[in-house]
Amino acid sequence: MQLIFATNNQHKVQEISAALTDGLQIITLKDAGIDIDIPEPHDTLIANAIEKATVIHQLTQQNCFSEDTGLEVAALHGAPGVRSARYAGDKADHKKNIALLLKNMEGIAERSAQFKTVICLVLNNEQYFFTGICEGRIIDTEIGTQGFGYDAVFVPNGSNKTFAQMDIAEKGQYSHRKKALQQLIDFLNQYHG
């Protein structure tokens, strides 16, 4: 099966591509010749995932999926959450977002956090949803150079390394994105639509 992956984030493409199994191929927006900034104006991960998948489905009429991901920090009542990409402002890069996160957590001992990925699949005009969660904690300084986003300050439970100290295969042993993708793959393997 072929699915268009409705994302403009090449790190997501790399992680998903590394985890694909036989029988599922993804087509990137670049491969499909689509160059648009997909809107994500909503205040939940699921609503943004629906928006991204729907825009690409309406444009292409092809089966596709999207994902929206957020970092939810317990001591910050779930922030940055759905606003993870824009935490320090609409034009903020990950450096600024991480700086604001560490500032807001200064002096806070309770560091637990989770990444949550919600995938929206549009398959034969029906929507399906898959969620993956990775629990861990926020450390107080950046460590590591791999990965993207908040990886340098997040240590998943079961490891003593940040995601930014792991290659894609090792991150996949813990990651929210990989867990959500695995559910998508399991669903497709049982799908007889």
Ligand code: ITT
């Ligand atoms: P799309 O085109 O798929 O929307 P995006 O980068 O805008 O790509 P999101 O809207 O899901 O993605 O934004 C989530 C932000 O959360 C993203 O920009 C990163 O800063 C961060 N993020 C997402 N997944 C992450 C991961 O696995 N590790 C670290 N940070 C992550």
Ligand code: NA
């Ligand atoms: Na986005």
